[in-house]
Amino acid sequence: NAGVMQNPRHLVRRRGQEARLRCSPMKGHSHVYWYRQLPEEGLKFMVYLQKENIIDESGMPKERFSAEFPKEGPSILRIQQVVRGDSAAYFCASSPVTIALNTEAFFGQGTRLTVV
Amino acid sequence: AQTVTQSQPEMSVQEAETVTLSCTYDTSESDYYLFWYKQPPSRQMILVIRQEAYKQQNATENRFSVNFQKAAKSFSLKISDSQLGDAAMYFCAYRVTGANNLFFGTGTRLTVIP
Numbered sequence: 001n002a003g004v005m006q007n008p009r010h011l012v013r014r015r016g017q018e019a020r021l022r023c024s025p026m027k028g029h030s031h032v033y034w035y036r037q038l039p040e041e042g043l044k045f046m047v048y049l050q051k052e053n054i055i056d057e058s059g060m061p062k063e064r065f066s067a068e069f070p071k072e073g074p075s076i077l078r079i080q081q082v083v084r085g086d087s088a089a090y091f092c093a094s095s096p097v098t099i100a101l102n103t104e105a106f107f108g109q110g111t112r113l114t115v116v
Numbered sequence: 117a118q119t120v121t122q123s124q125p126e127m128s129v130q131e132a133e134t135v136t137l138s139c140t141y142d143t144s145e146s147d148y149y150l151f152w153y154k155q156p157p158s159r160q161m162i163l164v165i166r167q168e169a170y171k172q173q174n175a176t177e178n179r180f181s182v183n184f185q186k187a188a189k190s191f192s193l194k195i196s197d198s199q200l201g202d203a204a205m206y207f208c209a210y211r212v213t214g215a216n217n218l219f220f221g222t223g224t225r226l227t228v229i230p
Contacts, residue, residue, distance in 0.1 A: 033217070042207055042220030056216050091161060100214045107161035
């Protein structure tokens with residue numbers, strides 16, 4: 001059973017470009033969580049999605065950031081018109097049911113985004 | 117506001133010795149979970165140990181154990197018989213029961229000296 005797969009592992013974008021980060025949850029997991037880790041900081045929650053639904057986006061910046069988890073395919077975190085401050089590691093985690101029911105979420109290895 | 121504080125940016129330990137990483141948190145909630153995650157150079161976040169706040173008994177997982185002091189809002193991680201593979205960033209995290217998100221501290225970088 002493969003773990004949570006994130007790709008790409010490293011992504012370089014010029015200022016103003018778009019970044020698309022992909023997350024394939026573990027098999028049988030329909031709940032996905034995105035976190036951002038700025039340099040020298042801990043992970044910060046961004047958004048929680050179930051298939052085709054955004055459940056909690058309280059940690060998402062109001063502009064330029066969006067997330068989706070379609071019925072088929074991976075979850076996508078999209079950052080439009082990237083700026084230097086978006087440079088960070090973006091982590092995805094998945095769980096079979098919501099972690100609010102005290103199940104464990106499993107993390108991927110993250111995507112390191114560098115904006116130049 | 118819920119905050120998690122790790123006051124030790126870096127720690128080191130001799131191989132086979134014991135080290136304790138500290139963590140404090142601030143919350144007005146009475147029902148919550150606490151976690152320690154390990155992040156090796158591969159960046160994979162790995163759950164090391166978890167503690168339910170309603171349990172008085174400290175959690176233990178092999179060489180890893182916690183000292184949970186609810187009144188003091190303290191949650192330290194003890195690693196016994198340290199091994200080279202324990203070298204990593206360690207993050208303390210907190211989640212309110214029934215919530216969907218984790219709050220993380222800023223991490224402690226542990227170096228294991230052969």
